[in-house]
Amino acid sequence: MATNFETSKPIYMQIVDTIFQRIVRGEIGPGEKLASVREMAIHSGVNPNTIQRSYAEMERMGVVETKRGQGTFVIEGEIIVERLRHTMQTEIISQFVKSMEELGISRQQMISRLESFLKEGEQNDDPLK
Incomplete structure (x- = not known):
């Protein structure tokens, strides 16, 4: 496998x-x-x-x-798990922010877009509908 x-x-x-x-x-x-x-x-x-x-x-x-x-x-020790969790979250967020900045999205637009996505879900994600 x-x-x-x-x-x-x-x-x-x-x-x-x-x-x-x-x-x-x-x-x-x-x-x-x-x-x-x-x-x-x-x-x-x-x-x-x-x-x-x-x-x-x-x-x-x-x-x-x-x-x-x-x-x-x-x-x-649970501190290892928490340290890993924090490190992984930081890496994911950092990559997200970098990718969005490369698209020319402002930080305020990122926050607004993320809040909308979390609130409404992916189904209401298309601005052309």
């Missing part, structure tokens, strides 16, 4: 992002063991070295720890 990856971002970072999303959603909890490098490689359809690089990056970021002979575990 290979995963479809984007070409715009390194695969190992896309794997990191996927694991982070699972942690933030509560699918993987603090202290929980991640799949082995081999299992994750098979599941993702990538080379085990790519998974090892993903795990090493997450360890460098302080989100997981490797226990020799036992595997890789999410760091204990």
